[in-house]
Amino acid sequence: MIDYLNGGGKALIVGCYAYNDELANFNKILSAYNVSFKTGVIAENDSSKYYQNPLYLLPTVETTDYTSDATDGYVFLAGSCAISYPEDTDDVTYTKLLSTSDSAVLKKDWKNITTSKAEDADENGPFTTGLAVNDSSTGASIVVFGTPYVVDDSYDNAVSGNNADMFKDVITSMTGNVELASSVIPVKDYTLSNITINTLQAVITGLIIMIAVPILLIIIGIVVWAMRRKK
Secondary structure (H helix, E strand, O other): OHHHHHOOOEEEEEOOOOOHHHOHHHHHHHHOOOOEEOOOEEEOOOOOOEEOEEEEEOOEEOOOOOOOOOOOOOOOEEOOOOEEOOOOOOOEEEEEEEEOOOOOEEEOOHHHOOOOOOOOOOEEOOOEEEEEEEEOOOOEEEEEEOOHHHHOHHHHHHOOOHHHHHHHHHHHHHHOOHHHHHHHOOOOOOOOOOOOOOHHHHHHHHHHHHHHHHHHHHHHHHHHHHHHHHO
16 A cells, blocks of 8 residues: 555545554554554534534534535534644645644543543644645645544534535545546435534524523513503
């Protein structure tokens, strides 16, 4: 695989926080470009950057050729690890595609998570969860994501196909083949699209329903009562 990349090959590599240590071949490929997956799983503590659960990330979508069709909506990453990489070199450039907020925490002991807040062994964010690596000396191109669920249909449906749109951009940018990229577009779904809102928006909506609406009804009731009393 490394020989293939050295000959100008393209690769898409995804991590999995539960099995990263066992992915010896993937880790060897990434290490050739000084890229690695950090141990642990990311918990987001900015309520505008996750959906229902701190492990269900709605990362910031950076403006790049790899993400051009996904910048206007959410990308859903469930159970993502963090990606480590160095500064650009003369030959190799590293382009951040997806990232967490400063409030995110890398939970190192992912088997025993009791809180999303930082504990002694944890690492504070921000973290990169999507990365593009390009080697100008060989023509090699690698795109790395911190979770395999980036291409999972159930999570893609939750954001109305935005994950698939990003994946299409990734294929186009890596290969320059628009027709090949079109093969990842899902079959037309005639059901209504899901509406994904982050946790902060959900809280605000709930408060409006529970507080503002009853107050409005009370005001309307008082106005109606006052008008009838005048009559």
